[in-house]
Amino acid sequence: MRSLRVAVISFLVFLNLLLVKPPAFAAEVADSVYHNGIFYTVSEQTPKAEAVAIKDGKFIFVGSNEEVKAYIGSDTKVVDLEGKTVLPGLIESHMHYASYGALQMQIQAHWRPKEEILEAVKKAYPSAKEKGEWILGRGWNQEVWDPPQFPTRAELDAIAPDVPVYLVRTCGHAAWVNSKALEIAGITAETPDPEGGEIYRDEKGQPTGILTDTAMKLVSGKIPPLTEDQQRRALLAAQENLLSYGITTANDMGTSLETFNLMKELYEDGKLKIRIYAYGASGSYGKADATSYAPFLEMGPQKELYNDRLTLGGLKFYADGSLGARSAWLKEEYSDRPGHFGNPRETDESLYAMVIAARKAGFQAATHAIGDAANHQVLNVYEKVLKEIPEPKDHRFRIEHAQVISLEDIPRFAALGILPSMQTCHATSDKNMAESRVGPERIKGAYAWRKLINAGSIIPNGTDAPVELVNPYQNLFAAVTRMDTEGQPPGGWYPEEKMTREEALKSYTIWGAYADFKETTSGSIEKGKWADFVVIDKDYMSCPEMEIKDINALLTVVAGEVLYSR
Secondary structure, eight states: OHHHHHHHHHHHHHHHHHHHSOOGGGSOOOSEEEESSEEEOOOSSSSEESEEEEETTEEEEEEOHHHHGGGOOTTOEEEEOTTOEEEEOEEEEEEOHHHHHHHTTSEEOTTOOHHHHHHHHHHHHHHHHHHTOOEEEEEEOGGGSSSOOOOOHHHHHTTOSSSOEEEEETTSSEEEEOHHHHHHHTOOTTOOOOTTEEEEEOTTSOEEEEEEETTHHHHHTTSOOOOHHHHHHHHHHHHHHHHTTTEEEEEEEEEOHHHHHHHHHHHHTTOOOSEEEEEEOOSOSSOOOGGGGHHHHHHOOEEEHHHHTEEEEEEEEESOOOTTTTOSOOSSOBTTBTTOOOOOOOOHHHHHHHHHHHHHTTOEEEEEEOSHHHHHHHHHHHHHHHHHSOOSSOOOOEEEEOOBOOGGGHHHHHHHTOEEEBOHHHHHHHTTTHHHHHHHHHGGGBSOHHHHHHTTOOOOBOOOTTSSOOOHHHHHHHHHHOOOTTOOSTTOSSGGGOOOHHHHHHHTTHHHHHHTTOTTTSSSOOTTSBOOEEEESSOTTTSOGGGGGGOOEEEEEETTEEEEEO
């Protein structure tokens, strides 16, 4: 009898072990295993891990070096990370994908002195003249020049008198052009300012060569479009560059139908592999209405195409311009330009018509709003639309940039479920001019990440590339320190608005995934999610703050496939 009891107890113990922890032979054999790393998973269940196992493009295990051994078979690829740090695949939540790719073929003027930009134009002139092409570029910012003044057409005329030049400001809301470009566009002293834009003029009323917002279209509309082959090369160039930083998902904020169809071709051919979450654009930088979005509204959202690589989930609208170009729409006049309030792009009625059309068609609404008047308008329009069409409740409408917000409007974001999609690098780029534009009181609601987070919001982060450099580590550095890459100002600009390192990482991972309705499949390193991750050369969580901006990606993996290695 005693031996029978012992046998029964032994059997029950063995059964209990089976239930608590399956033996190694029961584990699924992985396609690949990465071990001996420091994985910051952004998962509440397992915030830090040593190893992962991947099968069919998804994580099947996240945990310790010892436990992952059970998933290694004879054909499993095993990678020893040698103690390196791993983050979830980074999500660039606001960029202009095709424009960024095209920039790789243009003059890149970001943070360059005016003299260097002029020298680049001079160097491009002979070839452009010979081929009959325009000289194009982007990224200039007069605020980093000495003196910080807008440039003029005369400076371009001196080096490119008979070739049209079109250089877009870093914000994307102003252009610097020469006389030849103005001539081609038919812009003279008598040309009226278009609604929503401005032709800058000198004391004699002559155009200076600076155009803002809708006035830019007068010239840009004359630039020959890229050929389809050039567009394809631009899309692939953008992918190559983004993957080199560990960016595995890009939100394309303003996709034309033509670009979307070219993307589909490249995915079908297996050439595009990065994930893109696209927002349809009107196809016109000028005044828009609901009919401008008709092709997208008729087609409806296109979700999880090509094994969840491509989604068209939203429509992009505009409420104003930019602070740097003084075209952001403010409630009160600019502190440094009396009598000027900026350039509203839409009436309440016209914006409402576009947003409600998007809502009825099942799209997210994403509206560019920088000034406090623009943000107030968009919040009001969103609130009206959501009251009229309350279902589905989980709408995740977005306001892009949300740069200058009245303090009383900050809590409305979380209360309405509106996502402030912000770019932390904008604060450190704009700090030299922002307060002069809005004054010491309104600046308290500008670039106000901490106030928004404390009020219950989450912030999807990005760079607005090609408006800013796409480097995510410089952006994380800006989020954590409120300093530019030179470490200025010491201690940070309005440091009370800083993010923690954990929040900044979330803004580039799980918060971005949430903004894309992808938090159940992406944004963190968790079992069952896509195996998107980046191996980096510094420990993001423990390295000195000043080193965050200098982090480099060593390996970028999308759905278990290595797409970049350094």
